[in-house]
Amino acid sequence: MGSGGDVRVRRVYDPREDGDGIRVLVDRLWPRGVARERAAIDRWLKDLTPSDELRSWYHEDRSETRYDTFVDRYRAELADPVHTAAVDELTALVREGGPVTLVTAVKDVPHSHVPVLVDHVEHELHHR
Structure with missing residues (x-):
């Protein structure tokens, strides 16, 4: 990324690595069975997550077609004031220059x- 550090993604169940930098939990709920010490989370930005309504809707049917609609709806949510404030906080962390690792408990990260x-964050970094 041209504007600061880089963004990485890891599952919370994987051990922390030296290159993780600032670890930001991007799930609404704390991951089951993970002690806070083991998770090594520096920030928990719950407002980066999809709304409960959107998340429930998507979990009803995880088909590829529904995922495409989920993406569109989540992008729209990221533009609302609550999400925008959290995105601004995350992009500020990335701009500080060190790596930022987004940490999640989801099993299917590519379809989450x-x-x-x-x-969205990379777009914000390059267009603001």
Whole structure:
């Protein structure tokens, strides 16, 4: 990334690595069975996550077609004031220059909110 550090993604169940930098939990709920010490979370930005309504809707049917709609709806949510404040906080962390690792408990990371969030943050970094 041209504006500061880089954004990485890891599952909370993986051990912390030296290159993780600031670890930001991007899930609404604390991951089951993970002690806070082991998770090594520096920030927990709950407002980066999809709304409860959107998350429930997507979990009803995780088909590829529904995922595409989920992405569109989540992108729209990221533009609302609550999400914007959290995105601004995250982009500020990335701009500080060190790596920022987004940490999640989701099993299927490629079909979750995380890649959409990474793309949105990278867009914000390059267009603001």
